[in-house]
Amino acid sequence: MAVLLAFDPGKTTGFVYGRYEDDQPFEIDQVGHATTEEYFSMLGVLEEGGREVTVVCEDFVLRRGKAMTSDQTSPLILIGALQYVAFQDQKTITVVMQSPSAAKQVTDEHLDKLGFLRTPKTKWDHANDAMRHAVLYLKNNKHMPTLEGGFK
Numbered sequence: 001m002a003v004l005l006a007f008d009p010g011k012t013t014g015f016v017y018g019r020y021e022d023d024q025p026f027e028i029d030q031v032g033h034a035t036t037e038e039y040f041s042m043l044g045v046l047e048e049g050g051r052e053v054t055v056v057c058e059d060f061v062l063r064r065g066k067a068m069t070s071d072q073t074s075p076l077i078l079i080g081a082l083q084y085v086a087f088q089d090q091k092t093i094t095v096v097m098q099s100p101s102a103a104k105q106v107t108d109e110h111l112d113k114l115g116f117l118r119t120p121k122t123k124w125d126h127a128n129d130a131m132r133h134a135v136l137y138l139k140n141n142k143h144m145p146t147l148e149g150g151f152k
Contacts, residue, residue, distance in 0.1 A: 006134035014126025
C-alpha cells in the first residue's frame with residue numbers, strides 16, 4: 001500500500017493524507033488545513049512512522065522586487081522543515097516538489113468528478129490546492145484507478 005501526503009504550505013497549510021494500491025484508487029484518510037504547529041506535528045509523525053511515504057509539496061519561489069512579509073515567507077520555513085525531516089529519514093520519505101502553476105492542470109472540475117473537491121471552496125481553498133498536488137502526482141505516475149473518473 002502506498003501512502004501519499006500532499007501539502008500546500010503557507011500561513012494556513014492545506015493538506016491531504018491518503019493511501020492507494022496499484023489496482024485501487026486513491027482513498028483520502030484526512031484532508032484539511034493546519035496551523036504551523038499542527039504542520040510540525042505532522043512532520044514529527046512522519047519522522048517516527050517508519051513506513052514509506054511520498055510527500056508532495058507545492059514549491060515556493062521568492063519573486064525579485066517584491067517586499068516580503070512573514071506571511072509570504074512562511075512557506076520557505078515549512079518546506080525547509082519538510083526537507084530536513086526527509087533528509088534525516090531518506091529510506092522512507094520521498095519528497096516531490098511541484099510548482100504552483102503545474103497544479104493548475106488539475107481543475108475544480110477534475111476534483112469534483114473524482115469526488116475530491118471540498119466545498120464551499122472559499123473555506124477549503126488550501127486543502128483543495130493540496131488535493132490538486134496529490135492528484136497531479138497520481139496523474140504524472142499514471143495511476144489509472146484514480147484518474148479514470150476525472151480525466152479523459
